Amino acid sequence: MPLPAKKQAAPAMSLDDIVAFSQTPEGRAQTIAHIQRHGGPLYGTDPKYPDLIVEVSPDGTRRLGRLVNRKFIECIIPAAKEPASPDKTALPADHPPMSPDNLGKLAHGLAKSKTRVLADKLTKKITRGFYTK
Numbered sequence: 001m002p003l004p005a006k007k008q009a010a011p012a013m014s015l016d017d018i019v020a021f022s023q024t025p026e027g028r029a030q031t032i033a034h035i036q037r038h039g040g041p042l043y044g045t046d047p048k049y050p051d052l053i054v055e056v057s058p059d060g061t062r063r064l065g066r067l068v069n070r071k072f073i074e075c076i077i078p079a080a081k082e083p084a085s086p087d088k089t090a091l092p093a094d095h096p097p098m099s100p101d102n103l104g105k106l107a108h109g110l111a112k113s114k115t116r117v118l119a120d121k122l123t124k125k126i127t128r129g130f131y132t133k
Contacts, residue, residue: 043072046064049077052064052066053065053067064077
């Protein structure tokens with residue numbers, strides 16, 4: 001009985017060739033296909049969250065998180081706040097600047113204010129009066 005023909009191994013690629021191939025679209029597609037065949041997640045980044053890693057599960061679910069001790073830990077990102085509304089108390093551009101006497105009275109009131117709310121109101125009045133043209 002004849003012996004089977006010896007299997008020939010594919011020629012080994014050099015490390016430089018492997019790295020160069022991995023940077024091509026075909027190489028990326030082959031890598032993603034290989035990972036998906038084994039059912040593992042893919043990892044990437046998101047420009048909105050440069051300090052976090054994006055984990056993409058085989059079913060397409062995306063999660064943001066960090067790798068801690070070689071384990072993916074999901075981070076909960078709070079919902080984006082709505083943009084601040086424009087200041088409704090803004091003065092018109094032709095409003096005259098605050099007089100030094102009024103500014104002094106407001107500054108004195110600010111120094112004596114006992115609550116944070118009152119201090120914030122006085123600070124806004126001073127800022128509006130000082131920064132108008």
